[in-house]
Amino acid sequence: MAARRILSRSLATSLRTPTVQAARAPIALRMSTPLSKSATQTAVRRLTATAQHFQPAAAATVPVDYPMTHDKIENPPNTKWFVNNEFVESKTSQWIDLHDPATNNLVTRVPQSTDAELKAAVDAAAAAFPAWRATSLLARQQIMFKFVALIRQHWDRLAASITLEQGKTFGDAKGDVLRGLQVAETACGITTQLTGEVLEVSKDMETRSYREPLGVVAAICPFNFPAMIPLWCLPVATVTGNTIILKPSERDPGACMILAELAKEAGFPAGVVNIVHGSAKTVDFIIDEPRIKAISFVGSDKAGQYIYTRGSEKGKRVQANLGAKNHAAIMPDANKNHSINAIVGAAFGAAGQRCMALSTLVMVGETKEWLPEIAKRAAQLNVNGGFEEGADLGPVISPQAREKIEKLIQSGVDEGATLLLDGRGYKPAKYPNGNFVGPTILSNVTTEMECYKEEIFGPVLVCLNVDTLEDAIELINRNKYGNGVAVFTQSGATAGRFQKDIEAGQVGINVPIPVPLATSFSFTGNKASIAGNANYFYGRHGLQFYTQLKTVTSHWRAEDAVATRAKTEMPTHD
Known part of the structure; x- marks a missing residue:
């Protein structure tokens, strides 16, 4: 009974706010249907085993009720979109059915965001940018610390969403979350990563450089890593002072929706993180919207080349990771x-x-x-x-x-x-x-x-x-x-x-999948696997992608501080 009570308890926020659709859709069903003894024991074993394998002992997952089976969901609800820290029901007439790959049962319906909804998301991000940019680096860092802690607490819940919607094994889905979590953890060190440079170039004259955020940026994410790829983008983009529009794959948006919920709980102000949905229409909007300054994309060759070419023509920064062999x-x-x-x-x-x-x-x-x-x-x-x-x-x-x-x-x-x-x-x-x-x-x-x-x-x-x-x-x-x-x-x-x-x-x-850890290293594809000139994801290159370098040269004459008369000689800056 104790185990059953633990598994059935949900966070208060889950009851107060609209549900995060694909991953949290069956919560009400689960809470109203008592778990059998065997089901409870099985769930406990799975949670315990995966937690011990992937997590430190001090980072136990918060017990939240979420689907851990491929059972059919009765009356699957619709996936909402996320704007100004609110989950909103779409007014679209176009819906994309999302099926559990293991059963092909319907899990949720994903909206093709309307023109008004797409514009509203960018409006929110643009409105939030000035204040977020002015927020001190230390304040942004503290929010990122909280975000990382919440991801750790909801690790199993994120993984379960991935398993249900994308088809990965639960253990592999945990790894999906882990590799994204490592990027978020590295972003917590932003105070040492975003330092500028200063040089005294001549007497009483110095040049300093520092990096500034771009503004509103966007990420177009693939189906195969529903948590990792959003986490390649969201932490680096926001901790450097940008606001972001995320478009998760219409095939499995649930993990990204959970991340939006956790971002709100961590303290990201309204408008800093926003989520829209859809397919080609949404992609074209992101490319064409002039207020979006940069686009991150991971996916297929055809889509990636299209986004890179069309986005670059419109003056946007584009990082695009494409196919591989x-x-x-x-x-x-x-x-x-x-x-x-x-x-x-x-x-x-x-x-x-x-x-x-x-x-x-x-x-x-x-x-x-x-x-x-x-x-x-x-x-x-x-x-x-x-x-x-x-x-x-x-x-x-x-x-x-x-x-x-x-x-x-x-x-x-x-x-x-x-x-x-x-x-x-x-x-x-x-x-x-x-x-x-x-x-x-x-x-x-x-x-x-x-x-x-x-x-x-x-x-x-x-x-x-x-x-x-x-x-x-x-x-x-x-x-x-x-x-x-x-x-x-x-x-x-x-x-x-x-x-x-x-x-x-x-x-x-002797390493079969040599993806570097998200420290100072970046995901460094080559040849046709990446479009653009070294616009790599996360690490040092990720920081450079989401920021603009600014240099300032200043001249403060020492003698002016105590000068009693003007000089008429041509300055030589000796």
């Missing part, structure tokens, strides 16, 4: 067990729906003989609903995504690849209507095949064979993408040669 070169001297485990985890985790998924193996020399063992280990992964205990990967985001993935698998077979492991048609017994694709491995792939040239964005590993390290480097460098790459070797000389000659933004040495 991340390779790993496996050297014959690599630690076999470590390499296989790393490859399987990085290729199939999150059902392959990561821009840094390790989707392409370059087998050097005799390492191609490892492929049957890689396939055997991949076949042992548990494909299931994201809330199921022991699940290694869940469904892909939609039926359309599943169809595209399966089509690319078949294209590989048709073009001569060997289907070493086939995950098509996989249906967990409990979820026959979900968007599931099991781990799939295609070997003997060549660079001319469609399955190699296209970003599959699913749990599919394509494997190519080469003879030497030089061949591996040449093959990888010929690919148009350059997000990330890895090499598995026990030779320091081999690793050094690889990291020097390879053309990719992020290089892992």
Whole structure:
């Protein structure tokens, strides 16, 4: 009974304010339906296990009632939009149905924000900017401290929303929140990161530089990281004095809505954080609205190039992270067990729906003989609903995504690849209507095949064979993408040669997904994986993106402080 009372208790704010739709929609249902003993025990075990694995002992999750199953939601409510620290029901006539990927049951309806709503969000952000810009850095830092603490407290709730809407396993969804949380934590050190410079350039004359906020900025977020990508943008943009318009993916906005609630609770003034919804119409508005000074985007090639080109033409700053085809070169001297485990985890985790998924193996020399063992280990992964205990990967985001993935698998077979492991048609017994694709491995792939040239964005590993390290480097460098790459070797000389000659933004040495931590480092894609000139996310480059450098040169003559007469000589500034 004690456990039941803990799980059923909700925050007072959850009862006073409009619900945060997709993640909190079933709260009323859950509170009115007592938990069975077995369900309570299961929920407690899951919460305890994930908390122990991901969180320090002192950062326990606040017990709030939220969905931890894929059960059908009766009368799913609509997702609201967020403006001036209020959740508002949209007046739109156009709604986007959001389905649980594990069941395809309706979870919520997401509005296509109206023209008036889009304008109102920018009005609110523009009105809030002067006062927020004038707010001291220390005051903004204190709000960020509170925001970080609230994210930690609501960690499980955010992860549950991601699992329900996006399909990730609960543990992987916790990792999604964690990597965004690290950016917010780093933003708390803004007082040491935003310092300027000063130089006495000549007698009684100095030049100083400092960074100022841009104004209203916007972030267009993808479906595959519903918490991490908003948290790449919101903390850095706001702590530097900007106000922000967030457009979460219409496929899974719930986590972003929870973040808006927490931002309000942390003390962000009304208008500093705002959320609008929709698809192409909303994107075009963000690009064209002159008061929005900068746009952050993570997503597909086509959309990213469009946003970058059109936004840049209108004089906006644009950072756009696009597609990827991340390779790993496996050297014959690599630690076999470590390499296989790393490859399987990085290729199939999150059902392959990561821009840094390790989707392409370059087998050097005799390492191609490892492929049957890689396939055997991949076949042992548990494909299931994201809330199921022991699940290694869940469904892909939609039926359309599943169809595209399966089509690319078949294209590989048709073009001569060997289907070493086939995950098509996989249906967990409990979820026959979900968007599931099991781990799939295609070997003997060549660079001319469609399955190699296209970003599959699913749990599919394509494997190519080469003879030497030089061949591996040449093959990888010929690919148009350059997000990330890895090499598995026990030779320091081999690793050094690889990291020097390879053309990719992020290089892992015995590390399959080498995304840097959000300290002074940035997410550094390369080639066609990023649009723009080093407009990278978070870290030092993130601060530079969201601020404008200003230099001031001043001349205060020392003799003027005590001068008793004027001088007529031409000044030489000696």
